[in-house]
Amino acid sequence: MDWTALRLSLLLGLWTLALLLPAAIWIGRWLAYSEFRGKSLIEAMLALPLVLPPTVLGFYILIATGGSSTLGRIWQSIFGGPLAFSFEGLVFASLIANLPFAIQPIQQAFAAIPRDLREAAACCGLSPWRGFRLIELPLAWPGLLTAAVLTFAHTLGEFGVVLMVGGSIPGETRTIAIAIYDRVQAFDDQAAGLMAAALLVFSLGAIAATTALSKRIGRRHG
Amino acid sequence: MADNLVVELRQAGPIPLDVRLDCPASEVLALLGPSGSGKTTILRAIAGLLHPQEGYVACGEAVWLDTARNINVTPQQRRIGYLFQHFALFPHLSARQNVMAALEHRPNADRAARADDLLARVHLDGLGERRPAQLSGGQQQRVAMARALARDPAALLLDEPFSSVDRATRDKLYREVAGLRRDLAMPTILVTHDLGEAAMLADRLAVLHHGQTLQTGRIGDVLARPASATVARLIDIRNIFAARVAAQEATRTLIDWNGLLLEAAPQPDFAPGDACAWCIRAAQIVLHRRDRPSQGERENPVPGRIAELVPMGDTVSIDFAAEHNGDRLQFTLSSHVAARNDLAPGIAATVSLRAEGIHLMPPDTTDA
Numbered sequence: 001m002d003w004t005a006l007r008l009s010l011l012l013g014l015w016t017l018a019l020l021l022p023a024a025i026w027i028g029r030w031l032a033y034s035e036f037r038g039k040s041l042i043e044a045m046l047a048l049p050l051v052l053p054p055t056v057l058g059f060y061i062l063i064a065t066g067g068s069s070t071l072g073r074i075w076q077s078i079f080g081g082p083l084a085f086s087f088e089g090l091v092f093a094s095l096i097a098n099l100p101f102a103i104q105p106i107q108q109a110f111a112a113i114p115r116d117l118r119e120a121a122a123c124c125g126l127s128p129w130r131g132f133r134l135i136e137l138p139l140a141w142p143g144l145l146t147a148a149v150l151t152f153a154h155t156l157g158e159f160g161v162v163l164m165v166g167g168s169i170p171g172e173t174r175t176i177a178i179a180i181y182d183r184v185q186a187f188d189d190q191a192a193g194l195m196a197a198a199l200l201v202f203s204l205g206a207i208a209a210t211t212a213l214s215k216r217i218g219r220r221h222g
Numbered sequence: 223m224a225d226n227l228v229v230e231l232r233q234a235g236p237i238p239l240d241v242r243l244d245c246p247a248s249e250v251l252a253l254l255g256p257s258g259s260g261k262t263t264i265l266r267a268i269a270g271l272l273h274p275q276e277g278y279v280a281c282g283e284a285v286w287l288d289t290a291r292n293i294n295v296t297p298q299q300r301r302i303g304y305l306f307q308h309f310a311l312f313p314h315l316s317a318r319q320n321v322m323a324a325l326e327h328r329p330n331a332d333r334a335a336r337a338d339d340l341l342a343r344v345h346l347d348g349l350g351e352r353r354p355a356q357l358s359g360g361q362q363q364r365v366a367m368a369r370a371l372a373r374d375p376a377a378l379l380l381d382e383p384f385s386s387v388d389r390a391t392r393d394k395l396y397r398e399v400a401g402l403r404r405d406l407a408m409p410t411i412l413v414t415h416d417l418g419e420a421a422m423l424a425d426r427l428a429v430l431h432h433g434q435t436l437q438t439g440r441i442g443d444v445l446a447r448p449a450s451a452t453v454a455r456l457i458d459i460r461n462i463f464a465a466r467v468a469a470q471e472a473t474r475t476l477i478d479w480n481g482l483l484l485e486a487a488p489q490p491d492f493a494p495g496d497a498c499a500w501c502i503r504a505a506q507i508v509l510h511r512r513d514r515p516s517q518g519e520r521e522n523p524v525p526g527r528i529a530e531l532v533p534m535g536d537t538v539s540i541d542f543a544a545e546h547n548g549d550r551l552q553f554t555l556s557s558h559v560a561a562r563n564d565l566a567p568g569i570a571a572t573v574s575l576r577a578e579g580i581h582l583m584p585p586d587t588t589d590a
Contacts, residue, residue: 114310116306116307116308116310117310117312119266119269119271119297119304119306119310120304120306120310120311120312120369121312121323122270122271122296122297122298123269123271123297123302123303123304123324123373124323124324124326124369124372124373125298125324125326125327125373126298126323126326127298130326134312134315134323135312135323138314139312139313139314
């Protein structure tokens with residue numbers, strides 16, 4: 001078992017969650033409640049990472065973060081190191097690749113809250129922030145949970161994008177998915193099998209826990 | 223200290239509105255109209271959930287909306303108790319927490335006790351811990367009412383509050399709300415499409431059609447004297463016909479109903495020769511006893527035939543075709559009266575139209 005790779009994958013997952021979830025809540029809620037021209041285009045763009053081959057997505061992210069790109073140069077000038085082939089570059093790639101996994105369940109969860117509940121909150125005198133905290137967030141909770149689990153599990157399993165943007169630098173960009181690939185290439189089936197099984201058990205457990213929790217919350221709200 | 227609620231709304235679309243309402247404190251004003259007549263839209267505009275193109279909404283000194291002066295206060299700042307049609311209870315909160323959500327203007331320490339007081343007031347003592355899904359429709363309506371009152375509102379808006387509960391519960395809730403409103407010194411607007419509900423709970427009635435107030439007045443006045451054939455239809459008067467004013471006399475107005483002269487209570491606004499519409503409530507139509515004629519039969523007798531007879535439990539709905547022009551008069555009778563008179567489709571009979579019940583209106587220009 002490559003513990004460094006596992007640690008790196010978990011760290012990548014946590015960073016992605018911490019940065020993406022607040023943004024996804026804001027974007028998902030905005031898309032759920034608003035009707036405007038161009039909304040379908042924005043939704044399509046946010047869903048692109050779902051359908052694009054990971055290597056294509058990774059290629060464009062690599063171009064966008066490379067040393068000759070604007071983003072790459074700004075990063076280099078501020079932090080003194082390259083964005084591509086670094087852990088930070090992986091986090092950036094992971095944020096882009098996970099947009100649909102985070103936003104779509106959250107958008108659906110907010111869209112499912114009846115309008116009259118939000119209006120009732122306003123008529124009760126609750127400020128928009130209080131209404132969000134007291135009414136919307138608890139009702140959208142199953143969607144948030146699904147988004148978190150999907151994002152985390154997808155980050156752990158992401159291969160193509162990570163390989164394109166990060167390569168396989170031990171301790172920096174070699175995640176567990178890359179490590180499995182490396183082990184298979186080195187004919188170390190035992191280590192590859194162990195890590196694959198660990199990922200499988202984790203993913204299954206996460207999905208099962210989400211489903212169970214969502215059902216429990218659903219019953220409570222019934 | 224309660225104040226009048228004054229509402230003026232105008233907009234061309236998407237839902238057209240042309241409304242003026244004035245609801246004094248301690249009064250219940252019923253908004254009556256068919257589906258799509260803009261009733262709920264008006265409540266939403268009063269609550270600040272919808273912004274009309276032009277409008278003025280004020281409760282006493284507090285101006286909540288004045289488009290001419292760019293005033294548009296948020297729903298949070300309008301002290302309104304709003305009972306939503308499907309109650310809009312927060313499903314993840316208990317009954318008590320639902321009420322407490324509207325008590326955030328009060329000190330934290332007082333909220334639970336105040337919520338329990340309000341729940342007791344709507345006869346829900348002991349059910350405060352239950353979530354909405356664990357309550358019956360009637361109980362949910364009571365929680366919604368307690369929550370609407372929790373804000374110490376300056377005005378109360380009730381959007382078809384009884385439409386989501388069964389008939390038996392509704393009758394019970396009518397009595398409770400009627401009792402409750404006696405204690406409430408605030409203007410209340412009740413949206414309904416049920417005339418009986420309006421008559422039971424409201425002081426005044428505003429009849430709406432296509433977003434327009436067609437007539438506003440005391441309930442008895444509107445029911446007795448609808449301003450137009452459209453209003454008459456909206457307040458469930460089915461007997462509406464065309465006629466011409468034949469003569470105006472000091473004690474009566476005579477109308478010519480396709481050759482049959484009818485006597486009505488004096489209605490001097492119409493000149494002899496004027497075309498008009500007239501209506502009569504079903505309760506003002508009296509069937510002549512076929513076995514034993516009586517004195518009342520001299521009052522506007524109309525011979526004809528029973529065209530249709532529909533049993534409706536204890537009553538029978540009668541469709542009566544006037545002999546002289548074939549127009550249909552509709553009225554109901556007790557089942558035993560219908561049986562005693564051997565009424566059946568095709569049978570010849572005579573009815574009297576009570577002169578006091580005949581109301582004249584401008585000619586009906588609608589196709590309905």
